[in-house]
Amino acid sequence: xxxxxxxxxxxxxxxxxxxxxxxxxxxxxxxxxxxxxxxxxxxxxxxxxxxxxxxxxxxxxxxxxxxxxxxxxxxxxxxxxxxxxxxxxxxxxxxxxxxxxxxxxxxxxxxxxxxxxxxxxxxxxxxxxxxxxxxxxxxxxxxxxxxxxxxxxxxxxxxxxxxxxxxxxxxxxxxxxxxxxxxxxxxxxxxxxxxxxxxxxxxxxxxxxxxxxxxxxxxxxxxxxxxxxxxxxxxxxxxxxxxxxxxxxxxxxxxxxxxxxxxxxxxxxxxxxxxxxxxxxxxxxxxxxxxxxxx
Numbered sequence: 001x002x003x004x005x006x007x008x009x010x011x012x013x014x015x016x017x018x019x020x021x022x023x024x025x026x027x028x029x030x031x032x033x034x035x036x037x038x039x040x041x042x043x044x045x046x047x048x049x050x051x052x053x054x055x056x057x058x059x060x061x062x063x064x065x066x067x068x069x070x071x072x073x074x075x076x077x078x079x080x081x082x083x084x085x086x087x088x089x090x091x092x093x094x095x096x097x098x099x100x101x102x103x104x105x106x107x108x109x110x111x112x113x114x115x116x117x118x119x120x121x122x123x124x125x126x127x128x129x130x131x132x133x134x135x136x137x138x139x140x141x142x143x144x145x146x147x148x149x150x151x152x153x154x155x156x157x158x159x160x161x162x163x164x165x166x167x168x169x170x171x172x173x174x175x176x177x178x179x180x181x182x183x184x185x186x187x188x189x190x191x192x193x194x195x196x197x198x199x200x201x202x203x204x205x206x207x208x209x210x211x212x213x214x215x216x217x218x219x220x221x222x223x224x225x226x227x228x229x230x231x232x233x234x235x236x237x238x239x240x241x242x243x244x245x246x247x248x249x250x251x252x253x254x255x256x257x258x259x260x261x262x263x264x265x266x267x268x269x270x271x272x273x274x275x276x277x278x279x280x281x282x283x284x285x286x287x288x289x290x291x292x293x294x295x
Contacts, residue, residue, distance in 0.1 A: 019116030020243060021094040023060030025087075027242035029069070030058040032076040046075045064091045103164045106157040110255045114248055117257075119171060121178050122239040125271055128232045129185045129225075131193065132202055134165055135172060136182060136209055136217075141202040142166075144194030172215065181216045183274045185225050189291055200295050207288045210281065218278035219287050228273035235267055 033043055033054075040051035040058075047054075047068040056062045069091050073084055100107070100115045107115075118124065126133045131145055142165050147154040171177060192199050210217040220228075234248040247258040247267045258264070279287060 017116060017119035018094060018096050018098050019060070019113075020120035020238065020240060021090065022064070024240055024242045025064065025090045025094050026058040026060040028087075028090075029072060029076075032078060033058075033072070036076045038075060043072060043075065046071050060094075063095050066091050099167065100164065103160060103167075106160045107164065108254065113257070114255065115168060117236050117246055117248070118168065120238060120243070121236040123179045123181070123237040125181045125183075125235040125237070126232075127183045127229055127234075127271065127274055128188060130188065130191070130232070132184070132188060132206065133182050135169055135180060136206060137165065137169075138198070138202050138205050139166065140198045141194055144198055149194070172209075172212075177214050179214050179216075181218075181271075183218045183220060183271070183278050185220050186222050186287075187225065189219065189288070196295065200292065203288055203292055203295075207285060207292070210285050210288070216281050217284055218275065218281055219284040220274060220278045224277040228277055229270045233267060233270075235264070235271060 033040070040054040044051045044054045047065075049068070053062070057064065057068075066088055069087060070084065073079075073087055078084060078087070098112075098116055098119070100112055104112065124135070126135075131137075132141060134142070137145070139162060142162050143151060143154075143158065146158050146161055172180060189203060193202070206217060209215050231249065236246045236248065238245070244259040245264045245268075247256075247263060249256045249258070258267075278284070
């Protein structure tokens with residue numbers, strides 16, 4: 001976090017996405033407000049908004065208006081022209097549309113939030129019980145998942161959703177990729193999603209990806225399946241201290257985003273147990289090789 005007069009524009013943070021910029025800016029505005037001893041209600045009055053709107057701004061959940069931020073800076077006693085310009089530049093960067101906005105016709109708003117956080121994460125930890133994680137799926141495997149194994153009855157938006165998944169995967173080949181740690185239940189490696197050829201191609205891809213320095217894959221053997229965690233989930237961790245860790249859990253009607261200290265601790269402990277129960281990365285690679293040899 002930058003000190004007063006040294007607002008962080010995000011220029012020196014490789015890979016920071018617009019979601020992270022928005023949260024960092026909101027956090028800095030909250031700290032300025034608290035330092036000035038001004039309530040959310042009074043701040044809301046200044047920008048002709050409710051205190052709940054100020055709360056959403058400070059949490060980075062809504063877009064910023066330059067006029068509102070300028071008025072808040074004046075109220076908080078930030079009058080230095082250079083510092084004000086730095087904050088307003090942050091507003092412009094935070095309001096840049098994320099690349100995923102082109103796909104709003106095929107993804108719900110809660111998943112847009114996740115993609116924005118995923119893009120900003122420094123470390124992604126994922127536990128899966130049924131499917132290969134989206135970031136590690138081949139195109140053919142993704143198509144089988146999205147069509148529920150019936151490609152002849154594919155929904156009309158299937159190809160757009162596959163392109164979106166492919167775009168997300170570019171995160172792992174970017175100049176500053178996040179560290180990805182994927183723990184997979186062994187059943188995933190045997191479940192014939194898309195048929196034998198598609199599964200084989202997917203396992204070969206997993207084996208190849210497991211050799212990347214920023215990607216770790218571990219396999220939980222059948223006999224230890226389901227003990228450390230009952231459901232799939234992801235834990236996103238960020239380089240910026242302003243951004244709390246986030247647990248992401250999908251369900252049939254949407255998704256949950258958990259960032260409470262106790263909640264993060266519960267899922268962190270589950271990941272620790274999974275790391276112990278699972279085969280080591282080397283043995284997991286050997287297991288993949290063995291399965292491929294038997295196919």
